[in-house]
Amino acid sequence: MGTTITVGIADLKVGKGDDVLVTYALGSCVGICLYDAEKKIAGLAHIMLPLSKDAAAASKATPENRRRYADTGITELIQEMSFAGASTKNLTAKIAGGAQMFSSSSAVFNIGERNVEAVKKLLAAYRIKIIAEETGLNYGRTVFFHADTGIMEVRAATRETKMV
């Protein structure tokens, strides 16, 4: 039997077999599900902020917080997945989150959109194709990523669960 592996905020995990990776309540954060369908290896990262190089000096990426950012987080997820035996050229991506929880115009509020942009840019740089996307709008999402099928299950408080 596989296990349910919880991925916290600014964290990432890799699973295989019947494992289910789960990350709860993505708001403006983005959940990135990478999958090697051949080896059935799944990885899930929960990033909070766009690019580490744009961060203020006080919060530059360090070994402890590199999973917080789209760029350093995705790079580390790909590394972890190749340690687990996945091959980078087989990876496909499904992404969720990047919502705007409150409607207001200041910079911190469109962080969701900027996160999604940064994630797409990074995945493109690694030539990883995004095959499903549940991003934007104004509600929180919980993501379950099934390692056996590569299906991303997206749950929300007041909406139907989606399987993509």
Place this chain on the structure above:
Amino acid sequence: MAITNIEELQGMHLDVLKEIGNIGSGNAASALSTMLNCPIDISVPDVKLLNFDDAVNFLGGPENVAIGMLVNITGDITGMMLYIIQQSCASSMTQAVFGTPIEDITNMNEMEVSFISEIGNIMSASYINAIASLTNMMIDISVPNMTVDMAGAILSVPAVSFAQVGDKVLLIDDSFIIEGNEVKSNMILVPEMNSLEYLFNKLGVGI
């Protein structure tokens, strides 16, 4: 010395914030009491500096659906405040005023939405007034922006802005007694670091 990280706050500074929380809650209780037209008791609020995950668990877990109201702070200090009300508390409040509880916060009618926004307005204004009157500062607040969603997703908003300065959030845990029912609500304060420094200097406990 300038503070760059909220974790550098020490006991004394937390006590000062607690005192602000205390005055703010007192103001809020009398304003609420007038609005709800019933006596309201308060206990001393607890001010905690919590890790994101602990704060989320404190609010009932990441998927617990709650009402979040966000207020922008501008003027002599800048930042944001997030006021969280749980289903049961929102319900007790409408029970006290209209005689009917809120059945489902994800499906509130217009009157319930406007009532809850007003509570958010009163609470945030009470805290900000406490800070402004203690320090002689000019502080403006925006109208609360409301959302009803998973606590984890709501809290990610201050967490993201706090991520620039630390992994902790400042949480004020309030407890009111309205007609015999304990009603808990939480205020999460997200000041900009220089604002916090300015605030402590104004209060004579410079860092």
